Amino acid sequence: xxxxxxxHRGRAQRERVLAVVTGLLGAAxxxxxxxxxxxxxxxxxxxxxxxVGVLTTITGVAMTGLGGLAMWRARARWRRWSELDRVAAExxxxxxxxxxxxxxxxxxxxxxxxLALLEAACAGLLSELPTPLFGERGDRGELAPGDVLDGxxxxxxxLGEGGMGRVFRAVDVFSGGPVxxxxxxxxxxxxxxxQREAELLLHVEHPHVQRLRYVGHTADGTPYVVTDLLxxxxxxxxxxxxxxxxxxDAVALVEPLAAAxxxxxxxxxxxxxxKPANVFLERHPDGERPVLIDFGLARTLGGSAALTRSGAAVxxxxxxxxxxxxxEPLDARSDVYALAQLLYELIAGTPPSFDVxxxxxxxxxxxxxxxxxxxxxxxxxxDAVVARGLAKDREQRYLSAGAFAAALADFEREAHHVA
Numbered sequence: 053x054x055x056x057x058x059x060h061r062g063r064a065q066r067e068r069v070l071a072v073v074t075g076l077l078g079a080a081x082x083x084x085x086x087x088x089x090x091x092x093x094x095x096x097x098x099x100x101x102x103x104v105g106v107l108t109t110i111t112g113v114a115m116t117g118l119g120g121l122a123m124w125r126a127r128a129r130w131r132r133w134s135e136l137d138r139v140a141a142e143x144x145x146x147x148x149x150x151x152x153x154x155x156x157x158x159x160x161x162x163x164x165x166x167l168a169l170l171e172a173a174c175a176g177l178l179s180e181l182p183t184p185l186f187g188e189r190g191d192r193g194e195l196a197p198g199d200v201l202d203g204x205x206x207x208x209x210x211l212g213e214g215g216m217g218r219v220f221r222a223v224d225v226f227s228g229g230p231v232x233x234x235x236x237x238x239x240x241x242x243x244x245x246x247q248r249e250a251e252l253l254l255h256v257e258h259p260h261v262q263r264l265r266y267v268g269h270t271a272d273g274t275p276y277v278v279t280d281l282l283x284x285x286x287x288x289x290x291x292x293x294x295x296x297x298x299x300x301d302a303v304a305l306v307e308p309l310a311a312a313x314x315x316x317x318x319x320x321x322x323x324x325x326x327k328p329a330n331v332f333l334e335r336h337p338d339g340e341r342p343v344l345i346d347f348g349l350a351r352t353l354g355g356s357a358a359l360t361r362s363g364a365a366v367x368x369x370x371x372x373x374x375x376x377x378x379x380e381p382l383d384a385r386s387d388v389y390a391l392a393q394l395l396y397e398l399i400a401g402t403p404p405s406f407d408v409x410x411x412x413x414x415x416x417x418x419x420x421x422x423x424x425x426x427x428x429x430x431x432x433x434x435d436a437v438v439a440r441g442l443a444k445d446r447e448q449r450y451l452s453a454g455a456f457a458a459a460l461a462d463f464e465r466e467a468h469h470v471a
Contacts, residue, residue: 055317055351063331064133064136064137067129067132067133068130068133069442070129071119071126071127071129071130071133071328072126073109074123074125074126074129074259075122075123075127075130076121077122078118078119078120078121078122078123078124078125078126079119079123080119080120081115081118081119081122082115082116082120082123083117084119085111085112085114085115085116085117085118085119085265086112086116087112087115087397088108088109088111088115088233089108089109089112089113089116090112091104091105091108091112092105092106092107092108092109092110092112093109093113095108095336096109098203099405106303107327118238120137126289130135134228136407138249138394139381141256141371148266153379160310162422175266180354185289193272194236195207195218195220196450197209197210197220199219200225201233201270201276202266202268203225204225204226204266204284205222205224205225205231205233205268205278206222206223206225207220207221207222207233207267208220208221209221209223210222211232211305212360215423217234217235217236217237218234218235219232219233219234219235220232220233220234220235221281222278224278230276230281231265231266231278231279231280231281232280232281233273233276233277233278234246234278234279235270235276236274236275236276238323243274243275245348245349246275246277246348247275247347247349249277249346249347250264250267250277250349252321252350252352253277253321253347254267255319255320256315256316256321256323256347257315257319258311258312258316259312259341260308260309260341260342260343261312261315261316261343261344262279262280262282262332262343262344262345263279263280264277264279265277265278265279266278282332282342282343282345283332283334283335283462284330284332284333284334284335284348285332285333286329286330286332287305287328287329287331287332287333288327288329289343290328290330290333291328291398292399295401296391296397296398296399296400296401296428297398298400299399299425299428299429299430299431299434301398303395303460303463303464304340304392304435305342305398306391306395306398306460307332307457307460307461307464308341308342309342309391309394310391310453310454310456310457310460311453311454312343312344312455313326313388313391313451313453314345314454315455316344316387316453317353317384317387317452320352320353321347321350321352321353322350322351322352322382322383322384322386322387323347323349323369323387323390324348324349324350324351324382324386324387325346325348325349325350325371325390326344326371326387326390326391326394327368327370327371327390327394327416328346328394328397329346330346330468331343331344331345331394332345351382353383369405369413369414369417370393370403370405370406371390371393371394371444372390373385373386373389373390373404374389374417374418374444374446375415377414377418377449378418383446384448384451384452384453385449385450385451385452386446387453388449388450388452388453388456389440389441389442389443389446389449391441391453391456392438392440392441392442392449392456393405393442395438395441396422396425396438396442399425399430400423400425400428400430404416404423404442405420406424410424418444419444421439421442421444422438422439422442425438426441430464431467433463433466433467434463434467437459437460437463439457441456
């Protein structure tokens with residue numbers, strides 16, 4: 053349940069005790085202050101010890117003011133926690149009730165309910181905010197900068213837009229930290245893809261995989277996901293600028309991605325779309341680090357084949373494995389193939405199956421071995437590692453991304469020893 057009733061009861065008890073103590077203190081100060089004020093006024097009026105009378109009057113005014121303020125604060129604190137108790141009582145009775153139904157059950161206007169829930173969140177009583185609250189435009193048009201999702205994520209700017217949807221820069225109003233909000237296009241297929249991506253990412257945790265922070269729905273039911281905001285540039289943008297990387301830099305970049313992919317597979321998730329556009333180079337205090345992003349085409353390991361209902365293979369042709377292009381069931385070795393293709397492109401500047409038409413790309417992918425990287429100054433041992441990762445027959449590839457990473461690490465140790 054998203055409302056922490058145990059925490060609420062403990063907090064409410066302490067707040068009520070504090071309200072009573074504050075109220076009693078105010079109740080004691082108020083009559084004393086009025087009495088001191090009356091005595092001081094009489095003393096001044098009768099010219100009997102005028103200086104003492106003025107001091108007594110000032111003291112009386114101060115005590116009266118403090119007493120009144122204490123009683124007002126006590127009353128406000130008591131009323132606030134009584135209001136939160138009303139919400140808690142309804143949630144305890146109907147713990148799975150969504151806010152739209154809670155509106156009806158309580159008979160409160162949406163704005164009143166939203167403010168009560170936000171107040172409970174600020175008091176630390178909500179483990180997550182329910183949806184929807186207020187400030188959204190999902191029920192009356194497209195989201196735009198300035199909108200607030202779930203009363204928590206304020207959209208600030210549009211970061212990018214593509215066929216799958218839009219990504220906004222946003223701020224978490226509770227923590228003040230920057231986040232990224234991904235919202236799909238209106239089609240049902242894209243909504244399902246984002247929902248599936250969120251469900252799969254919930255099981256993956258690795259420093260080189262973009263972290264999922266929150267999953268919600270806009271007022272019209274559109275799902276959205278909140279992830280860490282990454283500062284830097286995507287790998288495909290980097291390659292557009294520099295063309296290729298020295299093989300040592302390429303290996304250093306792919307090794308952590310292999311570890312991230314291995315953790316993804318261990319969580320039962322197959323990425324299916326590993327390519328430069330889905331790797332982000334994040335600026336980090338310890339230096340630049342690659343982060344695996346976009347699980348929009350991901351599937352559970354052992355899931356269905358990679359064909360859509362139209363018979364088209366799912367994925368990007370230049371980065372597919374041969375079995376993916378044929379629509380066969382996939383396993384971790386298909387992602388290993390894509391990872392080896394990525395390493396190849398980083399060194400050579402183009403993917404191993406690159407050609408002028410899609411038909412020729414598929415021909416090279418399915419039947420022609422990748423050209424050797426030796427011509428690009430790559431040591432024979434590294435060329436052999438990449439070639440095994442790019443084997444057309446998956447039985448001849450590395451069994452896992454972890455094994456591929458281990459082969460790269462062994463090569464680096466050997467190269468360092470020789471150097």
